Amino acid sequence: MKKLDKKALLVYLGFIGPGLLVYLLIVAYPIIYSVLLSFSDFNPNRGGGWNFVGLLQYSTMFKDPAFWHALKNNMIVVGISVFGQIPIGFMLAYILYRRxxxxxxxxxxxxxxxxxxxTIVIGTLWKKLFSADGxxxxxxxxxxxxxxxxFDAMLKPETVMFPIGFALIWIYTGFYMIIFLANLQKVNSSVIEAAKIDGATEFQIFSKIIVPVLSGTILVSTILAIAGSLRGFxxxxxxxxxxxxxxxAEVLPIFMYRTAFQNYSNEMRFAYGSAISNAIVIISVSLIMFSNWVSAKVGGGEEN
Incomplete structure (x- = not known):
């Protein structure tokens, strides 16, 4: 029996070992390294020396007006994704589903x-579209x-996010439309036909039948939108x-890139960039947890 258990263990390790090793090297190690780096004053121009500085990078980040400006723009992008791309994609999917x-x-x-x-090609095309002579x-x-x-909206700080938001909706709405359209195929058509016989309008069918059934899909789409918006670069x-x-128009990923890789010759900028990247992860996880909490409060979850 013990010999059999040992053989089963070796087979188990043989299956999960390569995947676990890849995960540790590609995912876990960079995360741990980034967290440790954010508590140091590491600078590659000083020969790679490390000194522990505690929460100095994070306190510097919270005092930096550029961080709050990038965070504000990122929240605008999140709002455009959650309240623009998802509802429009849902409506387009419903229109296609109902023919x-x-x-x-x-x-x-x-x-x-x-x-x-x-995405780079699309961004270049939209830049030409919004240029002064475009x-x-x-x-x-x-x-x-x-x-x-x-067209000077791209030149003004108070309006620069409007054309960018329009481009974001144009690009990614189709992605959520396909997600909703695929899940709409699970809806029992006989339920819709019965509702029509009972005199239900198209809006009532949409709000009373379709939306509750796809509430879980809406939550998943929201999580995808939040995660994509906060890492969008x-x-x-x-x-x-x-x-x-x-x-x-700077958002957190661009702010992190500019800080860590364009200004890394300055003191603590490389480690400062790691602190910003960790803040992006924390904000993303917090927003996703909030979405799950809201979904639980309103009775999220797909009905079978």
């Missing part, structure tokens, strides 16, 4: 098309009759140019 429009396959393909393209400025000139009119980085425009 309220013709050519549903073409409509579905067109909405999902941006997900096939590189199509947006030409449209404004045609409607106003002013040949000198320009490539689109905003590519859609903004260097200088004041990028600083106005």
């Amino acid at each position: 309220l429009v013709k050519s549903t396959s073409f409509f579905q393909t067109m909405v999902f098309l941006p997900n096939f393209l590189s 199509p947006a400025s030409v449209i404004i000139q045609l409607f106003t009759g002013n040949p000198n009119a320009q 490539d689109l905003i980085f590519s859609i903004t140019t260097q200088g004041l425009q990028r600083q106005n």
